Amino acid sequence: MKPRIKIYMIAGYNTISMGTGRKEFNPKRERPGLEHYLKEAGQGTLQQIGGAGNVDEGVVGNFMAARFNKQGHLGAFMAMIDPELRYKPSLRVEGACASGGLALVSGIKSVLSESADVVLAIGVEVQNTVKAIYGADILAYAGWFNKRKDGHAYFFPGQFSDRAGAYFSKYGREKTRLGMARWYRNAIENARLCPTAQEYSNSTADLDAQGLTEPTPKSFTDNLNVFDCSKVSDGASAIAIVSEEGLKRAGVPLKDAVEVVAVGHATDDITADPEDRTVMSTIREAVKIALKDAGITVDQLATIETHDCFSIAGLITLESIGLAEPGKGAEFILEGHTSRTGKIPINTTGGLIGWGHPTGATGVHQAVTVWEQLTGRAGNAQINIPTDKPYALSINMGGDDRTVVAIVYKKL
Amino acid sequence: MEYIDRIQNVTVLGAAGKMGSGILLLMALEMADQKLKPENKEKPFVLNAMDVTSGALPGLMKYIRAQVLKAAEKKVVALRKIYADRKDLIENAEIIDEYIEDVMSIIRPGTRIEVAYESTLVFEAVSENAALKAKLFSQIDQNNTLKPWYFTNTSSVPIEGLNEKAGIEGRVLGFHFYNPPAVQKLVELITIKENPVGMREFAVDLAKNLRKIIVPSNDIAGFVGNGHFMRDALYSIQKAEALSTEMPIYEAVYAVNKVSQDFLMRPMGIFQLIDYVGVDVVRFIMNVMNPYMKNEDLHSDMLDKLFDLGVKGGQFADGSQKDGILKYEKGRPVAVYSLERKDYVAFASFAGKIDEWLGEMPKEVMPWKNIIKLADRDAAAKEAFAQLKNMKTKGAELALAHARRSREIGEQLVNTGVAASAQDVNTVLATGFFHAYGPVNDFVN
Numbered sequence: 101m102k103p104r105i106k107i108y109m110i111a112g113y114n115t116i117s118m119g120t121g122r123k124e125f126n127p128k129r130e131r132p133g134l135e136h137y138l139k140e141a142g143q144g145t146l147q148q149i150g151g152a153g154n155v156d157e158g159v160v161g162n163f164m165a166a167r168f169n170k171q172g173h174l175g176a177f178m179a180m181i182d183p184e185l186r187y188k189p190s191l192r193v194e195g196a197c198a199s200g201g202l203a204l205v206s207g208i209k210s211v212l213s214e215s216a217d218v219v220l221a222i223g224v225e226v227q228n229t230v231k232a233i234y235g236a237d238i239l240a241y242a243g244w245f246n247k248r249k250d251g252h253a254y255f256f257p258g259q260f261s262d263r264a265g266a267y268f269s270k271y272g273r274e275k276t277r278l279g280m281a282r283w284y285r286n287a288i289e290n291a292r293l294c295p296t297a298q299e300y301s302n303s304t305a306d307l308d309a310q311g312l313t314e315p316t317p318k319s320f321t322d323n324l325n326v327f328d329c330s331k332v333s334d335g336a337s338a339i340a341i342v343s344e345e346g347l348k349r350a351g352v353p354l355k356d357a358v359e360v361v362a363v364g365h366a367t368d369d370i371t372a373d374p375e376d377r378t379v380m381s382t383i384r385e386a387v388k389i390a391l392k393d394a395g396i397t398v399d400q401l402a403t404i405e406t407h408d409c410f411s412i413a414g415l416i417t418l419e420s421i422g423l424a425e426p427g428k429g430a431e432f433i434l435e436g437h438t439s440r441t442g443k444i445p446i447n448t449t450g451g452l453i454g455w456g457h458p459t460g461a462t463g464v465h466q467a468v469t470v471w472e473q474l475t476g477r478a479g480n481a482q483i484n485i486p487t488d489k490p491y492a493l494s495i496n497m498g499g500d501d502r503t504v505v506a507i508v509y510k511k512l
Numbered sequence: 513m514e515y516i517d518r519i520q521n522v523t524v525l526g527a528a529g530k531m532g533s534g535i536l537l538l539m540a541l542e543m544a545d546q547k548l549k550p551e552n553k554e555k556p557f558v559l560n561a562m563d564v565t566s567g568a569l570p571g572l573m574k575y576i577r578a579q580v581l582k583a584a585e586k587k588v589v590a591l592r593k594i595y596a597d598r599k600d601l602i603e604n605a606e607i608i609d610e611y612i613e614d615v616m617s618i619i620r621p622g623t624r625i626e627v628a629y630e631s632t633l634v635f636e637a638v639s640e641n642a643a644l645k646a647k648l649f650s651q652i653d654q655n656n657t658l659k660p661w662y663f664t665n666t667s668s669v670p671i672e673g674l675n676e677k678a679g680i681e682g683r684v685l686g687f688h689f690y691n692p693p694a695v696q697k698l699v700e701l702i703t704i705k706e707n708p709v710g711m712r713e714f715a716v717d718l719a720k721n722l723r724k725i726i727v728p729s730n731d732i733a734g735f736v737g738n739g740h741f742m743r744d745a746l747y748s749i750q751k752a753e754a755l756s757t758e759m760p761i762y763e764a765v766y767a768v769n770k771v772s773q774d775f776l777m778r779p780m781g782i783f784q785l786i787d788y789v790g791v792d793v794v795r796f797i798m799n800v801m802n803p804y805m806k807n808e809d810l811h812s813d814m815l816d817k818l819f820d821l822g823v824k825g826g827q828f829a830d831g832s833q834k835d836g837i838l839k840y841e842k843g844r845p846v847a848v849y850s851l852e853r854k855d856y857v858a859f860a861s862f863a864g865k866i867d868e869w870l871g872e873m874p875k876e877v878m879p880w881k882n883i884i885k886l887a888d889r890d891a892a893a894k895e896a897f898a899q900l901k902n903m904k905t906k907g908a909e910l911a912l913a914h915a916r917r918s919r920e921i922g923e924q925l926v927n928t929g930v931a932a933s934a935q936d937v938n939t940v941l942a943t944g945f946f947h948a949y950g951p952v953n954d955f956v957n
Contacts, residue, residue: 233585237603249602253588319589 101363102393107211108347108357109204109509111340112468113144117298117456118334119228127228134169134226135180137336137458142181142222145338149218149350152184155340156216160192161203161223162460167238168229178220185220195367196242197409198498199223200337200463201505205365207341217346223464224336232332239459242499244370252321257329259500260410261321266377267412268323271427279430280411281311284327284453286439287408291450293481298333298456311411327453328411335458337465354512358474361491364390364506374501380413383495384420386504390493394508398422401444402489402511403473405466407497408451417495445483448473463496463505470494474511485511513632513710515717518661519543520557523628524635525648527561527621528568530827531665532637534693536561536572536619537579538722539635544615545721548594559618560627569621571829579694580615584608629655635687637665640793640800645669646677653680661711663687667738668800671704671731682706685715688735689724690944691789698944699724700735727940732930733804734797736940739930740951741785742798742810743921747914748772748782749812759866762850762857765837767866768910769845774873775911776918777896779880779946784845787825787836791818814851823849871905883948893949897956915956922952 115137118125125131138160146152158178165171174192178185195202200223207219227235233253240248240255252258268276285307291297304310313325320326342350347357364386375381391398398421408414415429423444424432432438438446449455449469452462470492472478474485490511497504522539526532540559547557561572584591588604591611601607620627625648628634634652636645649662662684664674671686678684686702699719703712719726729735734742748768755764769781786794795815802810818824818837825836833840839847839856847856876896886892897915900908922937931937938950 231585233588233604233608237605240603245602249599250596253592253604317589319586 101365101389103208103212103360103363105212106344107208107360108342108344109339109360109467109471110342110347110350110352110357111145111148112337112471113141113148113339114296114337114465114468115140115144115335116296117458119298119332119456121298121302121331123301125228131228131334132226134165134171134174134224135177137224137226137334138174138177138222139181141224141336141338142178142220145220145222145340146182149340149352152182152220154346154349155185155188155218155220156346157188157207157210157218158185158190158220158222159203159206159210160190161194161199161201161221161464162192163194163196163199163225164238164241164459165224165226167241168225168227168235174224189215194460195503196498197407197457197459198463198496198503198505199460200465201365201494201496201498201507202463202503204339204341204463204467204507205363205505208360208363211341211343211346217343218350219341220338221341221464222336222338223458223461225458225460226334227332227458228334235332242502246371254321256500257321257324257410260412261315261323263374263377263416263500264323264328264410264412267416270378271430275430275434276415277312279415279433280328281308282433283408283411283414283438284311286433287447287450287454290440290448290481291454294449294455294479297450297454298331299450299454324410324412330409330452330457333456333458335456335461335465337461337468339464339467339471356475357512358471358492359510359512361396361508361510362390362393363508364388364393365504367503368501370499370502378416378426380416380420380497380501382501382504383407383417383497383506386506387421387493387495390506390508394491396491396508400489401491401493402485403448403470403483403492404444404446405448405469405492405494406446406451407462407495408447408453409457409497411453413497414446414451421495440481440483448478448483449481463494466494466496467507467509470509474509515714516546516552516555518632518714519546519718520555521560521631522558522633522635523560523562523631524637525562525625525628526636526638528563528565528572529637530691531689531693532563532635533572533575534691535635535637535665535689537576537694540576540615540619541580541583542718542721543618544611547618548614557618558620558630560631561619561621562623562625562627563621564623566623569623573616573619573621576619577612577616580612581608584611625651626655628652628660630658631656632658632660633663634660635663635665640666640668640796642669642673642677642800646674649674649678649680649684653678659683661685661714663715665689668734668797670733670804671702675704675706682708683711685711686729686731686735687715687719688729688737690737696944697723697725698737698940699726700729700737700940700944701726702729702731702735704731725939725943727936727943728932729936730929730931732928733801734930736925736931736937737944738797738801739925740918740921740937740941741789741945742794742801743924744918745782745786745794746798746810746812747917747921749814751910751914753814759869760850760852762848763862763866765848766859766863767870768914769838770866770870771907771910772914773880775877775900775907776915777877777880777883777893777948779884781845783837783848785945787833787838787840788827790824790826791815791836792824793826795819817851818849821851821854870907870910871903873907874899874903880948884946889948890953890955893953894955912956915951918951919953919956922950926952
């Protein structure tokens with residue numbers, strides 16, 4: 101979808117991605133809940149746009165608060181963030197781990213429909229309320245429930261382990277595992293540059309070796325180790341989606357905004373298995389739409405924030421969006437092309453593996469990271485944005501390649 | 513009788529105790545795992561949790577349930593396969609709940625010994641009282657027509673004597689778990705020549721299924737583990753007493769404890785270990801072992817005095833450490849008991865002086881938590897002792913003397929036939945006491 105009017109994103113804000121790895125995280129102590137994260141992220145954005153009075157609508161992306169937190173009806177938390185949001189329209193959207201991306205889509209559509217000039221979009225998830233083994237049950241709702249019985253105890257690690265197994269069979273295991281380990285290393289090295297990242301304090305010396313840890317099928321999956329997986333995270337991100345009128349109302353100069361150039365939103369049949377586990381076909385289609393509508397090619401992107409819930413997902417995505425030939429994803433990573441100094445820096449603050457994956461927040465977090473990079477706000481994690489490549493892409497995925505939101509942004 | 517038949521009706525005597533509850537948990541998990549095999553689904557499994565302390569049984573069942581939950585969470589990948597045919601169990605949480613119910617349904621808590629009259633296997637984890645153990649075995653055997661096998665968890669009482677006193681035709685062996693049984697990998701196996709055919713093999717199979725490492729020990733009081741620990745403890749007490757000519761004995765206790773932990777790179781100091789086991793228990797085990805010792809007196813007046821004053825150590829029900837020879841705050845020793853003052857003296861009031869007296873530690877001597885993570889711990893220990901040998905400090909002198917005594921004890925256990933080999937002694941110290949290196953080595957010469 102190519103917006104028929106100018107749409108911008110401004111005033112991004114990320115909370116810390118809280119969970120194992122963060123020094124302040126203690127699973128035995130009481131921790132902040134949904135309310136804390138919603139409030140911090142929401143207020144973080146409101147402060148940059150002249151307050152809640154400038155907001156027309158709110159939208160919350162969240163996957164599973166109903167089970168992680170026994171809390172539904174998240175749209176009605178907006179007025180808790182700021183009393184000036186009372187009686188304003190607000191809703192919650194859900195599309196598994198693409199819930200944050202859907203919140204962005206919802207906000208963009210509100211602006212396009214001219215029902216709003218300023219939409220406050222927040223993504224949130226608080227998952228450390230249960231042990232990982234029970235969290236796996238909850239996250240499995242992103243798949244078709246009829247397949248849960250025959251699925252792995254850790255359902256999605258199991259799904260992507262199967263993808264890795266298929267990929268190993270087709271293209272070989274050794275180099276692929278090296279590529280996955282390098283993906284992990286890049287993620288952690290990038291996260292170390294971002295104070296809100298879950299892996300910010302990671303001090304492991306030999307990340308390649310850690311990434312190459314052999315999987316343990318008896319206690320986990322056949323083809324993935326725990327370092328191939330994003331962690332359990334609590335966190336929220338917020339950003340304002342605005343029209344030109346909204347931009348003026350918020351008092352934000354154009355240079356501090358990014359333009360939403362195109363959106364690719366695609367879904368596939370949740371009841372069907374992937375036709376080919378070595379391809380992410382919904383990501384391929386969503387990105388194809390986004391790039392086509394943006395009128396650019398993948399080579400014009402300065403950076404990508406992609407949904408690496410698992411290292412193998414990151415690797416296959418490289419091939420599915422045309423950065424690498426089929427079977428050459430590992431080589432592409434090992435040659436350094438995806439590192440922060442490579443030809444297409446990917447996940448510059450760590451992505452899902454390094455920064456964290458508060459599921460419903462991830463899509464918004466990706467947009468905030470892109471906004472930071474394109475407006476020069478990324479601090480130590482800042483990469484060079486070449487003038488001839490003013491574009492960035494975010495890819496947010498729900499389930500096993502079932503719902504995908506791909507957005508192309510432009511530096512102004 | 514096949515393995516599976518032997519464990520269909522089992523009794524744990526002293527099930528609510530520290531060791532008994534752990535053994536009960538391990539057997540409950542093993543019996544449930546056997547029961548859940550398709551070929552065993554129709555077979556009845558009964559695990560009697562027998563303890564005379566009625567009031568402890570509800571707490572025991574609560575403890576077992578909590579531990580089974582933890583075990584189930586860890587093995588849920590396997591449990592999903594075990595319950596694959598149960599279409600009604602879909603989520604991990606449902607499968608874990610079902611497994612807990614399956615395990616708990618096997619256990620029958622009770623206070624009456626009669627429950628063992630139908631058992632084919634009896635675990636004994638009552639107090640270290642040879643007469644009581646023999647009496648229980650005898651009573652069960654007179655009323656049980658199934659000729660049960662008796663596995664005693666004794667850490668010190670010779671098995672031959674128990675067999676003779678109980679009159680149970682050799683159907684008893686030592687199956688000595690370490691505390692806590694659910695965590696510690698080591699089991700000392702003490703067989704006697706009268707054991708019936710297949711009993712030892714069954715014990716080995718059971719240990720394997722419980723994921724334990726077996727170290728055989730000959731039937732000599734104390735076996736390998738306590739054979740080393742009691743002598744090591746006694747050496748430490750005597751060393752502290754000897755040092756008391758130079759300093760108050762509470763300072764000497766601190767010094768020996770520090771040397772045994774920090775300089776010898778052990779998980780805890782020797783006096784802390786005595787407290788962990790319990791001053792009363794250590795004293796009791798020495799008393800049990802002593803009559804069997806030739807040319808040795810395993811006895812400590814200091815332990816008697818502490819015991820008489822009620823300084824006992826041991827653990828609270830929640831596993832936290834009670835004050836003993838040392839006083840504890842948040843699990844860490846902070847003071848030492850003075851027999852003269854009949855009160856604790858804070859480390860803070862003298863530790864600086866003693867630390868200085870001991871002298872610096874070379875950097876090669878690392879904390880236990882660091883050395884235990886190394887792949888080649890022997891090499892690291894060798895390097896540390898090489899440095900200690902080059903030093904003239906009191907700490908180095910005490911450390912080397914202690915390490916040499918530890919090795920001497922290990923060699924004594926081999927030479928007197930308690931342990932089959934130096935390797936077995938080292939395995940016991942590594943797996944039962946979490947030492948980073950075995951006492952019988954070539955680097956403390």
